Amino acid sequence: MSKFAAVAATVSSVIPAVQAQGGALPNVVVIYADDLGYGDVSCYNAESKVKTPNIDRIAAEGMMFTDGHSPDTICSPSRYGILSGRASWRTHRKKGNPAPGEQPWIEKTRLTLASMLKEKGYDTAAIGKWGVGSDWESAAKPGRKGLDLSEKSIDYTKPIHSGRCIGFTYDWVHLWFGHSYYSTKKYPWDHGGYRDGGRWFFENGMTEGGKVDFESFDMRKAQMEVIERSVRYIDAKGGRVDYPQFNQRKGKPFFLYYAAHIPHGPIVPAKQFQGSTQCGDYGDFVNQFDWAVGQITDALKRNGMLENTILVITSDNGPEHWSYSFIDKFKHNSMGELRGAKRNLWEGGHRVPFIVSWPQKMQKRGISQRLVSQLDLVATIADVVDYKIGPGNAEDSFSFASEFGQDVKESTPKRDLIIHHDSNNRYALRKGDWVFIDHKSGGPEPEWLRKRKGREKHNFPGELFNLKEDPYESNNLYGKHPEKVKEMKRLLDQLKKSDKTVTR
Incomplete structure (x- = not known):
């Protein structure tokens, strides 16, 4: 179990029903x-x-x-x-x-x-x-x-x-x-x-x-x-x-x-x-x-x-x-x-x-x-x-x-995806447990830390991680799941061309 799941398991996230409107703002x-x-x-x-x-x-x-x-x-x-x-x-x-x-x-x-x-x-x-x-x-x-x-x-x-x-x-x-x-x-x-x-x-x-x-x-x-x-x-x-x-x-x-x-x-x-x-x-x-x-x-x-x-x-x-x-x-x-x-x-x-x-x-x-x-x-x-x-x-x-x-x-559906963006205009897509990084690396990071964490170098043009199984993004699955890469890449490109992720 990841630390995220372990923390969440300690306290229920269910809150008693209350009324949003009514009373002082x-x-x-x-x-x-x-x-x-x-x-x-x-x-x-x-x-x-x-x-x-x-x-x-x-x-x-x-x-x-x-x-x-x-x-x-x-x-x-x-x-x-x-x-x-x-x-x-x-x-x-x-x-x-x-x-x-x-x-x-x-x-x-x-x-x-x-x-x-x-x-x-x-x-x-x-x-x-x-x-x-x-x-x-x-x-x-x-x-x-x-x-x-x-x-x-x-x-x-x-x-x-x-x-x-x-x-x-x-x-x-x-x-x-x-x-x-x-x-x-x-x-x-x-x-x-x-x-x-x-x-x-x-x-x-x-x-x-x-x-x-x-x-x-x-x-x-x-x-x-x-x-x-x-x-x-x-x-x-x-x-x-x-x-x-x-x-x-x-x-x-x-x-x-x-x-x-x-x-x-x-x-x-x-x-x-x-x-x-x-x-x-x-x-x-x-x-x-x-x-x-x-x-x-x-x-x-x-x-x-x-x-x-x-x-x-x-x-x-x-x-x-x-x-x-x-x-x-x-x-x-x-x-x-x-x-x-x-x-x-x-x-x-x-x-x-x-x-x-x-x-x-x-x-x-x-x-x-x-x-x-x-x-x-x-x-x-x-x-x-x-x-x-x-x-x-x-x-x-x-x-x-x-x-x-x-x-x-709630006036919108529940969020199930998010587009990440960095200062060099690079993108990543999170959907469910999966994260696709549309670049050869989501980094950089210090070489000594990479070695200490056992993260292998790779030559793939992107990165793919399953956060449920690998919450700290140590195991790049880009080469093992080509269909998932195509699916995530296609969706990311579609969302980037769109003018919104929420339809009202």
């Missing part, structure tokens, strides 16, 4: 980690050298999905997917992240989680990392060339909207200006000096003082400021603080999208977390993220909101490749026993912690082996708040709303 809080691995969270990995008691508590009180996936294997494409319910590879951008200075990646006319909830009367807030483009053209000076972001090309006294372009009524996000705008600041951490590209915060599109100052931006302080701002937003909804810029309305439900930059590099845990784990600065940084989860849940509790809040904790992709060095150095597997890491088509690149809680409705905790994706949040929340998604929106979003209770109706 639930608040929605999405806590989005950055490069957090499946094995970094102790409820997913009992051998983790990092203990995550706050995340574990939410998992125990809600639903812990052991087969939950990010929309992509890198940052921005996953953010596009979780907010829109549509795979980013269906757009003009097939590779990598948007360049600094690009316009909003998500069209203003496209339904998003934020615009949908705004339409239902919610206050909506995006706080933290952004990564899906901003409206730079609205502040561009005459003669701007290309994507130049210098003050000779951009008037920083004018609003440069990000979240507001897609339905957020408040945003406080830090934008990345790229490697051409480095500060001289270096961040010391386990892997040597790290120079991050220029970053700066924008609140409702505006910079403080109408300028940017990369030298004064400190990622160590910024991480704490992001969580403090998120907590303040909740306290303001509860009437504990007054901050008009939040654009909140009394008595309205809210959607908070807290996008952390943890544990993405630079790995710079705040002083209070340094030395708190057995996994160096990286483990301390993960511990800081767990603390942030606790801060948000505490804020919800003291404002009497936790019971009727849908809380989602997940990550944009698997752990960064430097996490391989932790296996021997700290005896810590950031990807757990999964094969692969960030940017990989193997499971470790996109199977991530995926925890959902709603105390008022989830009357029994559970562990689910159901196949789900972050793409599914749009359709799921739509079913919960009784919103009908029209054609041409959330094209890849399947609802898993019945996990909140058997009486909650």
